[in-house]
Amino acid sequence: MATDDDRLLDHEYDGIREYDNPLPTWWKLLFYATILLVPLYYWDPFGIGVGPGSTKAYDAEVAQFAAEHPTTTGPTLSDEQFAALATDSRALADGKAVYTANCAVCHRADGGGQIGPNLTDDAWIHGATPAAIHTTISEGVLAKGMPNWGKLLAPEKVDAVTAYVISLKGSNPPNPKAPEGVTP
Ligand code: HEC
Structure with missing residues (x-):
C-alpha cells in the first residue's frame, strides 16, 4: 500500500526498484x-x-546474613552456660591462652591486678554477673584503658576468656x- 510518505528510491538492480517504506510512527514508539x-x-x-x-532479593540476603552472623556485642551465652563453661577444662584452656596473651599485661598473669583491677576478688566495678563481665570484656572501658575485646577477638574467644575470668574468682593470688x- 503506497502512501504519500513512500518514495521510490533511485537505484535499480536487475530491473527491481525499491520503495522507501517507513514504519508507522505507532510501531516505532512501541x-x-x-x-x-x-x-x-x-x-x-x-x-x-x-x-x-x-x-x-537483596533484603532477603541481608536478613539471611544477619541471621548467620549475629552481632558480637551483648552476651552470647546465658549465665548458666557461662557457669558451665567456667568448669569446662577445654574452654578454660582456651580462655587461659587468650588471657595470657592479651590480659595478663594489665591484670597480671594470676589475675591479681596491676593497671587493671583484681579479677580474683569479690568486688566488681562493672557488675559481677557473667553477662556483665562478658559485656565489660566485649565493650571495654575505653576511657579507663580497658580495650573493647569484642572488636579485637573472635566471639568464642571472648566467651572463653569470660569463663576463665569467672573461674579466677576466689583463687587468692x-x-x-x-x-x-x-x-x-
Ligand atoms: C591496657 C590494659 C588492659 C588490658 C590489656 C586488659 N584490661 Fe581489663 N581492665 C583494664 C582497666 C584499667 C580496667 C578498669 C576499668 C575501670 O576502672 O572502669 C579493666 C577492667 C576489666 C574488667 C572489669 C572489672 C570490674 O571490676 O568490673 C574485666 C572483667 C576485665 N578488665 C577483663 C579483661 C580481660 C578478659 C582482658 C583480656 C582479654 C583485659 N581485661 C585486658 C585494663 C586492661
Whole structure:
C-alpha cells in the first residue's frame, strides 16, 4: 500500500526498484518503549516476572546474613552456660591462652591486678554477673584503658576468656590489688 510518505528510491538492480517504506510512527514508539523497559527487566527492582525482584532479593540476603552472623556485642551465652563453661577444662584452656596473651599485661598473669583491677576478688566495678563481665570484656572501658575485646577477638574467644575470668574468682593470688568497686 503506497502512501504519500513512500518514495521510490533511485537505484535499480536487475530491473527491481525499491520503495522507501517507513514504519508507522505507532510501531516505532512501541519499539522504543520496549527499549526503555530493558533496565526494569535487567535490574528488576520491583519484581517483574520471575523471582522476588532485586530489592526483595537483596533484603532477603541481608536478613539471611544477619541471621548467620549475629552481632558480637551483648552476651552470647546465658549465665548458666557461662557457669558451665567456667568448669569446662577445654574452654578454660582456651580462655587461659587468650588471657595470657592479651590480659595478663594489665591484670597480671594470676589475675591479681596491676593497671587493671583484681579479677580474683569479690568486688566488681562493672557488675559481677557473667553477662556483665562478658559485656565489660566485649565493650571495654575505653576511657579507663580497658580495650573493647569484642572488636579485637573472635566471639568464642571472648566467651572463653569470660569463663576463665569467672573461674579466677576466689583463687587468692599473693599481693593482690585492693578490691575496687562493689561486692554484690
Ligand atoms: C591496657 C590494659 C588492659 C588490658 C590489656 C586488659 N584490661 Fe581489663 N581492665 C583494664 C582497666 C584499667 C580496667 C578498669 C576499668 C575501670 O576502672 O572502669 C579493666 C577492667 C576489666 C574488667 C572489669 C572489672 C570490674 O571490676 O568490673 C574485666 C572483667 C576485665 N578488665 C577483663 C579483661 C580481660 C578478659 C582482658 C583480656 C582479654 C583485659 N581485661 C585486658 C585494663 C586492661
